[in-house]
Amino acid sequence: MSAVGPSAEATNRNGIFRQGYVPLPNYFDEMVQPIGEIRPHWRTFLDSIEALGSEEFHRRWAEAKDLIRENGVTYNVYGDPRGMDRPWKLDPIPMLVSSSEAAATEVGLIQRARLLDAILADLYGPQQLLREGWIPPELLFDNPGFLRPLHGVRPPGNRYLNFYAVDLGRDRDGNFCVLRDLTQAPSGAGYALENRIVLSRMLPEAFKECRVQRLAVFFRNFRDHLRSIAPRNRDNPRIVLLTPGPYNETYFEHAYLARYLGLILVEGGDLTVRDNRIYLKLLGGLQPVDVIFRRLDADFCDPLELRSDSFLGVPGLVQAARSGNVAVANALGSGIVDTPALQAYLPKLCRHLLGEELRLGSVQSWWCGDPLARSHVLANLQHLVIKPTFPTVRQGPIFGEMLTADQRRQLAEKIQARPRDYVGTEQMPLSTSPVLVGRSWQPRHLVTRVFLTAHEASFAVMPGGLTRVTATPETLVVSMQKGGGSKDTWVLASGAVSSFSLLRSPTQPVELSRGGGDLPSRAADNLFWLGRYVERADGLVRLLRGIVIRLTEKSGLAEAPELPALLRTLTLQTRTFPGFIGDSSEARLAAPEDELLSLIFDAQRSGSLVHTLQSVIRVAGTARDRISTDMWRVLNNMKLRPDNDWSDPPEVTRRTLSDVLDLLNETLITLSAFCGLAMDSMTRGQAWRFLELGRRIERGLHLVSLLKGTLTQLTANEGPLLEAILEIADSAMTYRRRYLSSLQVAPVLDLLIADESNPRSIAFQWASLSDAVDNLPRDPQQIGRSPEQRLVLAALTALRLCDIDRLAQASPQGVRPHLEELLNRLEADLPALSDTITRRFLSHLLPSRQLAFVGFDRHS
């Protein structure tokens, strides 16, 4: 085949976009035929974006990129210090698949799913295939994914595969070919969905004109299937999505899919086994779980019977599955058939098990456990891709052509030493499609991941998928980790398109609670800490701002005699001793700039502002399925984020205090917006209540430390200090309205301690706490007040009975003993309340964290 450039006609047609697009010679191009003609199924799309015009297209793409960033679509790449916050790379040009090609592939995909399901049923059952020699027994016996405790356990409905994915590539002639089967817990469907949402919003005209098939029906089928495998409560089963947690590379997708499918997102610690049944730990007690859609690899699912070093699973899960009390999708152990070594045996297996010819072939592969195959691989190393036989070995494919002669010899030695561990596969000459690079269209190789769900007695294919492209035209390695990107995959309809949608409008506030005790205890815990960290950051920003304003607008201590007290309070509040307290603090008090910048920007320093904001974002991430998109977006837009390179020392960035003021103001607005959205958009269920409890406790602590650090000791000229306190506590306006400009201690204390109408008074916090604890789930056997109610009542009563004038009194030694006594009491009561709540509602979380494996008996 020779390279033929695009014809003049094709260039003129749809000119502005694909002008200069030259497909790579010798590869199948998805858009352009070898003669240079545009493929027919691309014409509508190109016409449509042509009509849009280049400027509009790029304007919309810029907007779409903002949307992606805001939504926080991330792909957590291992080892990246910025961890979960790398923006998801999406290409604005979709991958188009014609309806006829999609239909032809669909038949092959479904057949393949049925085949693998039948193989699983045999290997976890009679193992006839081993006995009769259809599958080499090594592929089972040596397979770390073969979970012997699950042998003989029939999954509900006898379906081993419920959710299956295939990586498809196209060869030079345009034939689809399977590169990889994913039968464990395939990822990517959520990303496909997110890509679709972004692109269909960006190009609604093209989307409509191309008659793109919707994804929603597929997901509805999947949800219906999950319901159908519930061993009981089939009308309204409780279905959970089991995730390894926020540190998993695809956690975003887990949260996204859970929300989209209406499943409860859980980690192993949220579940427990009683009487061989799975239960979800909720605030109100334990609720049975019927179906687990797992995104956790099976061997981690039960530390009792599977990997004993797993802290992510649920002890007793295997027994619950064995007893038929829970359906797990995919069935535990389904990962054994995703070995590339099996692919060579599929054509025969298909004839044997289904009585059909295999319609969708795999890339040619040779398992080195077979002596003939091994000699082929060793003789052709430079043309082949070498993969580990079992994917649990976390090692990427090795491309023979990229190795030096020496490396190739070493690889050959490794293969000869443990031949069973290696599979050689043909290197697919992957097809290409245009991607946007700057403003030009350039060819990149691609692989499309297609998803299937079990559906009625067979399977259904997602009309779409996740297309991934290579980073450069030279490489054939498709990897997100190595800088590749993704595309939305448009499967075009031949007939009418269903407009069915599972999606809620993004502006609709997300419902956070179904009331009652139906909130997972871990979610309550996360929200409680989210509230505490948000408020801690808020208090800290206010104090810092008060200090920075004084340092920048006044020329030092002479003009601002209140500064030392404020700086000492800062050290107290952030617990960053010695700071501005104690020995040698005089020097720092005189030149506080460095310490202040460190307390703002040093992400490694516990108690610093950036460190606190890091905690806010981390906890918000773990509570992602409980807070609204808008709340998440607000946090994501914050400038003062730990990942924005604030970590550089100030002498490098030459930041000064005057630059800082804007940042502090911006952060304050972000935090206020976040809390405002919580007030406005969260239903007043237990989720909101725990967020509120956290906030009120933390704000109470902030006020107590502010007053303790400034007013318990008398200072010479208290006027400026009182003004600063009112400003930091956001109560200056109220004060002025009430008392005009007469600044005195007693009215300040009244406003900040006792006035229950002031949202920034200590009494207001306790009154709110009182409301919240009165509405927490009650133990029905409880007579009278609960421990937390008693604690709140006592503190609130003390506040209501306190005599303000007495609090303001100073002793001859220059202290305010009554004020100090009250503040000390409250400083102890607030953490005590926090502990009481934790003990009462979150304590059954604690043992699961301390999950202890007892090695027990030992052979001697």
Added chain:
Amino acid sequence: MIYRISHTTRYTYSELVSLCHNLIHLTPRETPRQTCRRHGVSIVPSPAATWNGTDYFGNPVMFFTIQEPHQELTVTAWQTTEVFFAEVPLRQLSPPWEEVRERTASHPDAESLDAYQYVFESPYVKLTEELTDYALESFAPGRPFFDALLDLTHRIHQDFRYDSTATTVTTPLQDVMTNRRGVCQDFAHVGIGCLRALGLAARYVSGYLRTMPPPGQPRLVGADASHAWISAYCPGTGWIDVDPTNDVVASEDHIVLAWGRDYDDVSPIKGVILGGGHHSVTVSVDVLPIEPIDGVS
């Protein structure tokens, strides 16, 4: 020989355990060489859920859950089991070990296919070159399989020191090879690793030794606890049990509970607890011969 065996394991915890899931292999399996007449397990506090079944390797297994808060757990298993005398194959008459390896790998029948699964790595037995090298000293080219097996058993007994403080349940095989110390579990894993490194099928046997030796014979090591040894496969002959801890071929003194690929498959008790703080374990095992069988020398 008929034995009456009792095996008691008691766990005490410094703090309350609120939930505990366990899997136990404490009921003897039936083998051509032994038959169990009576057996039972008692558990205190009594479990909320129990299940009796057979594991992948054909061993009786029991699962139980205790849901009431407890600070002590006692599991007592007892059995009355008859063990028959087994003829020990003659050292020289087995086929060369290479032939054993080839015939296992080609697994011409159901028995050898079943044996073949014990050729591969398992969680506690990772294969290394060190194991291969150690094994090859016994497995010289062409040496009869059984002769080489007994030599390997003997060498492990000689080269490794019995030291119950040197290892724990989770000590990797690699460390045992380096330090040359351990207990029966470690010695069994060493032997299994050596055999598998050469492509031979070997399984881990969990069981007991008779406590009181016959008059005039020394008391065997490991008799006051549960014991473990090796079973190796030779096509035609079947499985042969050797005990590297005592350098003997397992016979009437060895009572089988279960077998699997390694300790992990057949540990007498394993469990996951919630809470509990620190724990301590005491184990006592009694193996009493109650009736010698006449007519067998």
